[in-house]
Amino acid sequence: MKPKTPASASALDRRSFLKGIGTSAVAVASVQVGAMADEINKAAPAPALQGPGAVPVSLTINGEKKDFQLEPRVTLLDALRYFSPLTGTKEVCDRATCGACSVLIDGKLTYSCMKLAIDAQGHEITTIEGLAKDGQLTPVQQAFIDCDALMCGFCTPGMVLATTALLAENPKPTVDDVKRACSGNLCRCGTYPHILNAALKASGQAVTETVTVIHHGSVA
């Protein structure tokens, strides 16, 4: 995992930045056109128009290279779920509002419903299935179980990945750090207090218990 590299081809990298100004500024500043076009091509040659039919797409998922024939409109989420098929990654909203579809792209937490599969080529994609190696759970996964940070479990893959991404960057997060890092992931069952505990526990920090059982007779 390389935590600090930019996530994707559609993030604001050199090529898309140059292409962005290319469309407006280039038209008026004609003197610059040639130089600008050279710069764009140096940054990366633009691919030819693709689709609408299926095109070859090659993805590296959990360290394994897989080849697909996908329409360019197919999201990374759908490519994972229906063409791989790795169903641990969940679709809940399909519009960047819940985080259930989270995966790591080059170590960075990314909503896979907001990324086209063709744009994920050339990057390392890690899904929830790729965390445990040889059946050995990661400390984050184990802490989720120990702290009961999962109920129905539908948000869990995204939450585990969000926590994993946080700890890769910040091995001793505070409660506020965890709140910030996981606030792009929703849970309808209400596991949040336990996710906070799990993140602290996985990073080797003390967890405060917030349940008291009062046994018979101890209350007047």
Place this chain on the structure above:
Amino acid sequence: MAAWPNPTQVMGKPATRLDGPAKVTGSAKYSYDVQPDGWLFGMILCSKWPAATITKIDLTKAQGMPGVKAAVLAGGEQRTVRFYGQELAAVAATTKQQCLDAIRAIEITATPLPFVVKEDDAMKPDAPLVADGPNVSDPSVKAEGQVDAAMAAAAAVCEGELRTPVQLHHALETHGSTVSYKDNHLTAWTSTQGVFSVRDAFAGAMQMPQSNIEVICDYMGGGFGAKFGAGVHGGLAAKLSQAAGAPVKVMLTRLQEGLSAGNRPSSIQKIKFGADKDGKLVAATVENHGSPGISGSRKTAGGGGGANIATPYLYHFPNINVQQYGVLMNTGPASAFRAPGHPPASFGTESMMDELAVKLGMDPLQFRLLNDDNPVRQREYKEGAERFGWATKYQKPGSSPGPVKTGVGCAGGGWGGGGKGSEAEAQINPDGTVEVRCGTQDLGTGSRTLVAIVAAEAFGLKPEQIKVKIGDTNLPFSGGSGGSSTSASVSPAIWDACQNALAALQQQTGVPDARGANWFDTCKKLGINPLSARGKWQEGLSGSGAGGVNFAEVEVDTETGFIRIKKIVAVHDCGLIVNPLTTRSQINGGVLCGIGYALYEERIMDRQTGVLLNTSFDSYKIANIADCPDIDVILIDLPERGVIGIGEPAVIPPAGAIANAVANAIGVRIHSLPITPAKVLAALGKVPNMPSV
């Protein structure tokens, strides 16, 4: 009468979930994940009109599209639709993208009709009629004593109109099924709270014998009351599978989930309470108008579609008059939602209780203790108040200094939580392994783990040594997981089956006590045949009737209207606690859903177009981790009462406690949920009231 051991060895000790590893590694297969060989994608076309006469639905073009294997109608071709999102037709194709294209190619001829999507509009005499009869139902009435005389004689009276919005369930896994129909046999993987009720619904929809249907729900992503039937979508998946000759998966989209999959009805509660000079409640009048959308004309499986609520809640009024009206609107049908009728009732009643306490010059907690005659809640209030520090934290409303004001409030709830009728089977293998089978389902509550805990208690083993099979109609019968009945219904059946198996084991092997240390040696004596025994729910192992109270502390920024919940103390009882770890999760979960109801959640329909405006989580806000306060859970263990459910009690008190804390902080009451910053600022006179859309 059967009894639990005293003391218990395994029950009552925290146990992590059996299915934890499957859930954290992504290997748990939800209905939505199941992909049988040759499966097709299914997708539903919904009405874009809130009301219309449909004269033609032409599927021809769609049927000819690439990859499309079947297209079917949801009802007749000529029909009246009554809400935005009503199902019209469905297609099945090899990929999701082909379905999207095919849905767009369906041609519909329709004449829009007048519609109404707001409660106040629907109640007007000249409102468009949603169904054949009037929009407002005849009231159901409860009348006791002499209300007018008692109210006139009361030392203090307070009055208010309290409003609650329609709340959407929005379980993260949407409703849906993967259905395989072949030769008059049907297998359905359904995201459901009741595999048997879904089986019966499929049998009805497909005119098939129940014995030819298997419904499976191994994992499901939340239900909260709305997932008991096969649903229109399930019926469509079955029809598509039949037509295409292949398994078909139909899961609702997030948008459809907000339109047609059920919701908690709204309420408009006109409340008037009176108390005597000592603070004893003497009279109540309540007029409630609530809307279950079109539910009045379309029954929903699982019940709870009605808009009646339990106001006045918890307290005894010797003189009372309650009138409840259902209001039809052109919006999706209501369904049961975690403690149907209770959270709005707790909010309305507890808000007015605080107002009355203020009028009487009493501490709201003392006022409750004086009027709530439930002994368990009395204990819970006292215990919670001490933990919360009520005596020092409670100040007169509006007395908090500075622009960011602190306030506290409390509220209560009550629920049945009993259950019966489950059956189970326990199999002991000669190698000492154990499999326990029960046709219940795990919604995320931890019922799978509960089965293992009870069996482990019986055999003197550890929960992880028990293999649990649930979520299948081929297993012994267990009812739907609703009304917080699962734990109370399932635990006794597991115990009984295990006791019967244990007795048979001891009899066959001649070992007087096979449990614990003797287990594996005894099982070996079985030879080659495993032993199995059935059992069923028995009287004496479960109870009903659970109380709960919340204390809330909030901070309200009077310059921005922003509310931060600092602390919630939630005190609950659920009889014999089977697993404190998952019980705590249930309570935290209820509190967080209650926080959403109090501060964020509201379905917003557009008056002009009749469509849903907040279609996803960017605009339909549920609590996220940053909104999560410090939640202190206190469980009162009452083992002599047997096992009682806890899922629903937990969601009831938060909205009332939070509303009271906000009113205590700013000295003005906000009479409607959700309590948004805009409403706070309007209540403080800093901005005008926002008109409703």
